[in-house]
Amino acid sequence: MQVIGRAILRGMKDRELYAQILGIGPPWAVSDVELDVKDGSVEVHVDARDAKKLPCPECDKTCPRYDHRARRWRHLDTCQFRTILVAEVPRVECPEHGVHQVKVPWGEEGSRFTALFEAVAIDWLREASLSAVSRRLQLSWSEVAGIQKRAVARGLARRPALKLSRIGIDETSFQKRHEYVTAVSDSTTGDVVYVADGRKKESVEGFYESLTPTQLEAIEVVAMDMAGPYISATRDHVPDADDKIAFDRFHVAKLLGDAVDKVRRDEHRAFMKDGDWTLKGSKYLWLKNPENLDAAVADSTFEILKGMALKTARAWAIKEHARFLWHYVSRAWAKRAWTKWIGWAMRSKLEPIKKAARTIRKRLRGILNAIVLGATNATAESLNAKIQRVKRMACGFRNRKRFRNAIYFHLGGLDLYPDGYLLSPCTHTRV
Ligand SMILES: [Zn+2]
Incomplete structure (x- = not known):
């Protein structure tokens, strides 16, 4: 007997089964089911042949049919068969x-x-990289990126007006080391509410310009790093910005960590000239918080290094001391403690530390704001980690737009799913 490669199923039962799988009802009905065994696909033909009148998509008024156009949709596989929905979609003429x-x-x-199908692809995208989803669902890379892009557009269009009181502005690197995007987040929810290219003044201006005067007025804290562009954009747009700009602990720690590392690199280079390898492999000992260091390492290697008359050890002690200057309630006491610390750092004769201390002196008002307003580092720190995870998951964005989309997709707290995806009796539910 000859094996049938292609079959058209017109039986009532087959058509009803597929109507049920697709979750369709009047005026739509399944007319044919075309099975291609060789190709492993099934085409389900759907039409609304009997409907003489159908609702206008703009006003919902029932209008006479005009003509129809053939269209195709990829649906979830049924019994391992790639399932395509084919329909003659009517056009109506609305007066x-x-x-x-x-x-x-x-x-x-x-x-x-x-x-x-899109809802399932979205679920996959939340867990796996674009290329993994493309392999798994047998879609091209751009088709998956398209689903992600539409999900974000849908989510942004549905997002209610932002009510922000505490926000954080952060830069994060994109692919190559010196390319950046700016992310604005709601410190209360942790959601990223805005993503822009670069880390310039314009990058954050677009965000402020998207807000109403009432929304701008409601902002109470803007946490950020100490670089100029975000400060000046915030000053231009947020009323009483100088009392709201906060340089939180995370950003101050980063500045000081970089300074300690510069001291270590310079000292290590000088030692190496004399064949001294004392500082080799010690980078993270100086940068990590001591409580996060492995106990054995902290007890042995690091204790010995700290006890030596090293420039790096002095720089480290200054950085460590600054970690304990965040618990003040009163601005005056905090100011006194920081001023004392700045004096110590300036006398250190360690150029990178002096440079960081000068920045801190210039930005002290914002540091004191962070202390009295309780701007914590938690959001900025975890946001950075989350964005890096998004980056890893994408394993290479082809462009910034897609990187931006992925940030909104994973971290925007958006409602991403298409309407009507629960039509099918399958068990898919919104998470
Ligand atoms: Zn109409």
Whole structure:
């Protein structure tokens, strides 16, 4: 007997089964199911042949049919068969809005995937990289990126007006070392609310310009690093900015950590000239918080190094001391303690530490704001880690736009799913 490669199933049962799988009902009905065993695919033909009148997509008024257009959607596989939905989608002629294609219940306008398929792709994208999802769902890389992009656009369009009181502005590197994006986050929820290219004044200006005067007025704390551009954009747009700009602990620690590392590198280089390897491999001992160091390491190697008359050890002690200057409640006491610390750092004769201390002196008002306003480092620190995770998951963004999209996708707290994806009786539910 000859093996049938292609079969058209017109039986009532087959059609009903597929109507149920697709979750469609009147006026839509399954007319044919075309099975291609060789190709491993099934085409489900759907039409609304009997409907003489259908609702206009603009005003919902029932209007006479005008003509129809053939369209295809990829649906979730049924019994391992790649499933394609094929429909002659009617156009209606509305006296008010003209000729328009009617809405279909299984997918969004302009998408080549059913809503359920997109929802599943979105679920996958939350857990796996773009390339893994593309392999798994047998989609091209750009098709997956397209699903992600539409999900973000949908989420941003649905997002209610922002109510922000505490925000954080951060830069994060994109691919190559010296390319950056700026992310603005809501410190209360931890959601990223805005992403822009670069780390210039304009990068953050776009965000402020998207807010109303009332929204700007409601901002109470803006946590950021001590570089100029974010400060000046905030001053230009947020009322009483000088009382709200906060240089939190995370950013101050980063500045001082970099300074200690510079001292270590210079000292190590000088030692090496004499064949002295004392500082080799010690980088992270000086940068980590002592409580995070492995106990054995902290007790042996690090204790010995700290006890030696090293420039790096002095720089480290100054950095460590600054970690304990954040518990003040009163601005005056905090100011006194920091001023004393700045004096100590300036007398250290360690150029990188002096440079950092000068920055801190210049930005002291913002540090004191952070202390009295309770601007914590937690959000900025975890946001940075989360963005780096997004970056790793993407393993190479082809462009910044896609990186920006991925940040919104994973960290924007957005409602990403297409409408109507619960139409199918399958068990997919929104998480
Ligand atoms: Zn209309």
